Amino acid sequence: MHSKNKLADALMYLGLMDMSLQARGGFYHDYLSPLATPELQLLADLQEAAMKFSFPRRRDIMLLRERVIAGEFDATEEESEEWASSPEGQAAFTRLATDLATEKPKETLGDAPIEPTYHDQMNALAGFLDEQFNGDAKGKDKKVGFVLMLFEYGDNPGRCNYISNGAGRQDVVNLMKEMIARFEGQPEQSGKA
Numbered sequence: 001m002h003s004k005n006k007l008a009d010a011l012m013y014l015g016l017m018d019m020s021l022q023a024r025g026g027f028y029h030d031y032l033s034p035l036a037t038p039e040l041q042l043l044a045d046l047q048e049a050a051m052k053f054s055f056p057r058r059r060d061i062m063l064l065r066e067r068v069i070a071g072e073f074d075a076t077e078e079e080s081e082e083w084a085s086s087p088e089g090q091a092a093f094t095r096l097a098t099d100l101a102t103e104k105p106k107e108t109l110g111d112a113p114i115e116p117t118y119h120d121q122m123n124a125l126a127g128f129l130d131e132q133f134n135g136d137a138k139g140k141d142k143k144v145g146f147v148l149m150l151f152e153y154g155d156n157p158g159r160c161n162y163i164s165n166g167a168g169r170q171d172v173v174n175l176m177k178e179m180i181a182r183f184e185g186q187p188e189q190s191g192k193a
Contacts, residue, residue, distance in 0.1 A: 004029045007073040030075035031083035130165040
């Protein structure tokens with residue numbers, strides 16, 4: 001039995017005739033629905049329907065809702081393959097491939113792992129600094145954030161290795177912009193402190 005009909009029968013059994021008709025037409029089906037998230041709509045509709053009734057019918061509708069969440073009425077593998085080979089499915093795959101081919105790479109700050117040469121030392125230093133500034137504090141209880149950047153001098157091709165104690169990327173970007181502005185705005189100084 002097609003999963004949309006299985007769902008329609010379950011809805012009809014509970015006396016939810018309008019929803020049953022919609023289900024039989026594919027409205028709540030993973031591949032046949034005009035909705036982007038048909039299962040979420042089904043869950044919302046079942047919740048709303050349940051509130052219109054008292055116990056035990058409310059309980060029965062909520063039990064059906066739990067069965068939906070458990071995947072009992074999800075599209076089958078055969079239904080998935082049927083949709084994938086349909087003109088609509090093929091068009092969707094073509095759009096997806098086109099979108100992926102034209103998608104610009106995302107900005108990545110510090111996505112590459114720390115170079116193996118420095119990995120253990122940087123992690124040890126970060127742990128030490130975090131403990132010195134924040135003690136046993138974790139997460140939002142920390143009072144001090146830090147960023148440790150490590151690079152090799154010279155013309156060596158390489159990268160800047162980066163580690164922090166949980167600072168978010170946007171916070172680090174803002175910090176770097178502020179530091180650059182300060183560095184560029186100050187006259188070059190010489191001498192000994």
